[in-house]
Amino acid sequence: xxxxxxxxxxxxxxxxxxxILLNSYIxxxxxxxxxxxxxxxxxxxxxxxxxxxxxxxxxxxxxxSWAIQGITAAAALIIxxxxxxxxxxxxxxxxxxxFFWGSPQREMRGTIGIVADAxxxxxxxxxxxxxxxxxxxxxADFIRNGIAWQGLISRxxxxxIFWNGNPVHDGAAIIVGDRVTTVGGVLPLSxxxxxxxxxxxxxxxxxxxxxxxxxxxxxxxxxxxxxxxAKGDQIERVSGWERLAELLEDHLLGLDEHxxxxxxxKHELRLAALASLVTVTVLWFSFTRSGDTLISIxxxxxxxxxxxxxxxIDASASxxxxxxxxxxxxxxxxxxxxxxxxxxxxxxxxxxxxxxxxPGQVSLPPGVxxxxxxxxxxxxxxxxxxxxxxxxxxxxxxxxxxxxxMVTADSxxxxxxxxCGKHTLEKISTLYTEKVxxxxxxxxxxxxxxxxxxxxxxxxxxDAYDTVTVRYQVRPRNPxx
Amino acid sequence: MKKASIIVxxxxxxxxxxxxxxxxxxxxxxxxxxxxxxxxGPENRAVVFSAADGKVFCFCFFESVPENSTVFHVWYHADRxxxxxxxxxxxxxWKIYSAMxxxxxxxxxxxxxxxxxxxxQLDVVRFSVTD
Numbered sequence: 001x002x003x004x005x006x007x008x009x010x011x012x013x014x015x016x017x018x019x020i021l022l023n024s025y026i027x028x029x030x031x032x033x034x035x036x037x038x039x040x041x042x043x044x045x046x047x048x049x050x051x052x053x054x055x056x057x058x059x060x061x062x063x064x065s066w067a068i069q070g071i072t073a074a075a076a077l078i079i080x081x082x083x084x085x086x087x088x089x090x091x092x093x094x095x096x097x098x099f100f101w102g103s104p105q106r107e108m109r110g111t112i113g114i115v116a117d118a119x120x121x122x123x124x125x126x127x128x129x130x131x132x133x134x135x136x137x138x139x140a141d142f143i144r145n146g147i148a149w150q151g152l153i154s155r156x157x158x159x160x161i162f163w164n165g166n167p168v169h170d171g172a173a174i175i176v177g178d179r180v181t182t183v184g185g186v187l188p189l190s191x192x193x194x195x196x197x198x199x200x201x202x203x204x205x206x207x208x209x210x211x212x213x214x215x216x217x218x219x220x221x222x223x224x225x226x227x228x229x230a231k232g233d234q235i236e237r238v239s240g241w242e243r244l245a246e247l248l249e250d251h252l253l254g255l256d257e258h259x260x261x262x263x264x265x266k267h268e269l270r271l272a273a274l275a276s277l278v279t280v281t282v283l284w285f286s287f288t289r290s291g292d293t294l295i296s297i298x299x300x301x302x303x304x305x306x307x308x309x310x311x312x313i314d315a316s317a318s319x320x321x322x323x324x325x326x327x328x329x330x331x332x333x334x335x336x337x338x339x340x341x342x343x344x345x346x347x348x349x350x351x352x353x354x355x356x357x358x359p360g361q362v363s364l365p366p367g368v369x370x371x372x373x374x375x376x377x378x379x380x381x382x383x384x385x386x387x388x389x390x391x392x393x394x395x396x397x398x399x400x401x402x403x404x405x406m407v408t409a410d411s412x413x414x415x416x417x418x419x420c421g422k423h424t425l426e427k428i429s430t431l432y433t434e435k436v437x438x439x440x441x442x443x444x445x446x447x448x449x450x451x452x453x454x455x456x457x458x459x460x461x462x463d464a465y466d467t468v469t470v471r472y473q474v475r476p477r478n479p480x481x
Numbered sequence: 482m483k484k485a486s487i488i489v490x491x492x493x494x495x496x497x498x499x500x501x502x503x504x505x506x507x508x509x510x511x512x513x514x515x516x517x518x519x520x521x522g523p524e525n526r527a528v529v530f531s532a533a534d535g536k537v538f539c540f541c542f543f544e545s546v547p548e549n550s551t552v553f554h555v556w557y558h559a560d561r562x563x564x565x566x567x568x569x570x571x572x573x574x575w576k577i578y579s580a581m582x583x584x585x586x587x588x589x590x591x592x593x594x595x596x597x598x599x600x601x602q603l604d605v606v607r608f609s610v611t612d
Contacts, residue, residue, distance in 0.1 A: 405516075
C-alpha cells in the first residue's frame, strides 16, 4: 500500500501540480467574476448537461446523449450572445490586477461600482448630490415631489442628474436594483439636534430618511467636496472609493441574502476555492489516470538542420510508426499536428547515414508516452548539390499526318540548368517535355512546352526554365515509287 | 592575311554543326535518324517515327578515318538502355548505320548516343516513336 503510494507520488511531475493549480485558479476566478450573475447559473447548467451527457453515454442512451450534446453546443453560443453585456462588464474591469488577482470583497461591479465612481467624480467637481439606495422598506411614503425616471443606472446618468443645469439636481435620486427609479425627490429633514453645525439641508435630508427607513443614502457635499453615507442613525464621512464600495456592498448583499454579508462572503469564497481545486483534481485524474491505453499512429518524418549545400537523395522511410500509451481520453484527443518526429541532420555527412530515432526526437502532447518506434533506425543518403546543364528532348505523342515527315525539332534553350545531388545528377542526361500532341501539325512552326522534372529532388536553377520553345520543321513525304 | 585565314578557318571549324572529332582525327560529319537506308544512302531523315513503320535507322558518316576502328551506337528508350551496336569503320571515309525494330510498346522519346572507341561521346541523336 505504502509502496504503491510512493510509486504514484513519484509518477506525478511538477508540471502536473502546476496544471492542477493553474486550472483550479482559473475555475475559481471564473466563479468570482461571474458569481451572482445569470452567466454563472448558465455555466453551472452547461456543466450539469455535460455530466448528464457522459452518464447518458455510459448508460448507452444514444438519443439522450446526442440531444444533450446538441443543447450544450447551442448553449455555449447562446451564453455569449445573450449575456454579452455581463461578460463585457466582467472583462472591462477597472484594471488587470482586479481581473486576475483582485480581492473579491473589493471587486465592485454594477450598481456598487457605478455609484462609487459617480459619487467621487461629483465630489471632485464639487457638485452636490444625494443618492438613495432603497432597501426592503418602501420609500414612497417618505419621498415627495419625485419624478419617475426608470433609467438603467450608469455613471454618466448620475453625473447628468446632478449637473447644476438640470432642474432636478437639488433633489434625491432613488436607486432600486440597477435602475434609477425616481429623481428630484424631496426627503424628510432630520429633527436631530446633535448633528454637526456644518451639515446643510442635504445632509439633514439624508439623515432624516436614514433614520426613518433602512435605506442607505450617499451624500456629496457641494461646499467641501466630501462624500458621506447615512445609514440608520449613523452618518460616516467616507475616506475613499474602496470604503464607499464596501459600505454599498454590505448594504446590497444584506438585501439579497439576509445574512452577515462579509463573513459569509469570505466563507463562500473559501468553499469555492476548495471546490475548484477538488473539481480540477478529479478532472485531471479522470483525464490522465483513467487506464493505460495503447494506440499506433504513422507520423511523417521531419528533417532539421540540413546543410543547405546538401540534399536528401534517399531515405529508408518517410514516415515512422509510433506506439503511444496514456489515458484513453487523452489519446483520443491527440491531433496529428501534436505528434512530431524530427531527425537532426546537423552531423550527417554526404553518403549513407544510419540515424537512430531516439525518444528525444519525438514530440508528444503532455500525458502521452512513447512505447515503441518503427523503424528504430533510419538510413538517409545525402549528396552535395550541384548545378548541371541538361539537354531537353521533346516528347512527341499522337500521330503525325501520314503525308508529312518531321525533319527537325529543336528546343530553345537546348539545355536547362538543374540543381540536384551530385550522384543523382550523374544519372540524368535528358529532360523531357510534357507530351506534345502531333495532331494538328500541318506545317513547320513553333510551340511552347513545359519541361517535366523526373525525381522530386531535382530543381530548376531558375523558375524561367520550366517552359521551352519547340521549333519544328516538317516536309511532305515523297510519294512511294 | 595568313593570320586572318587561320582565324576564319578555326571559326568555320567550330561552326560545323554535326561534325565531331576524335583525338586520332576521326571526323563524324553526319548523324541522324531515317526511315530507310538503301544503297543510295539514308532515306526520309526524320525525328518522329510511327511505331507502325516497324523499323528505324541511325545513320552516320565518318571522314578522315585513319585506320580500321570501331564506334558504338547505344540506343536508349526514355533513359533506359535498350541495346549497344558495335560498328566498324574503315579509312578513309565510311558510312555506318544501326537499326531498331519497333513495337507498339516502344512509343516514347528515344536517343542514340554515338560513342568512339575511346569511350568519348561523339554525338547524340534524339527522336520519338509515336502512334
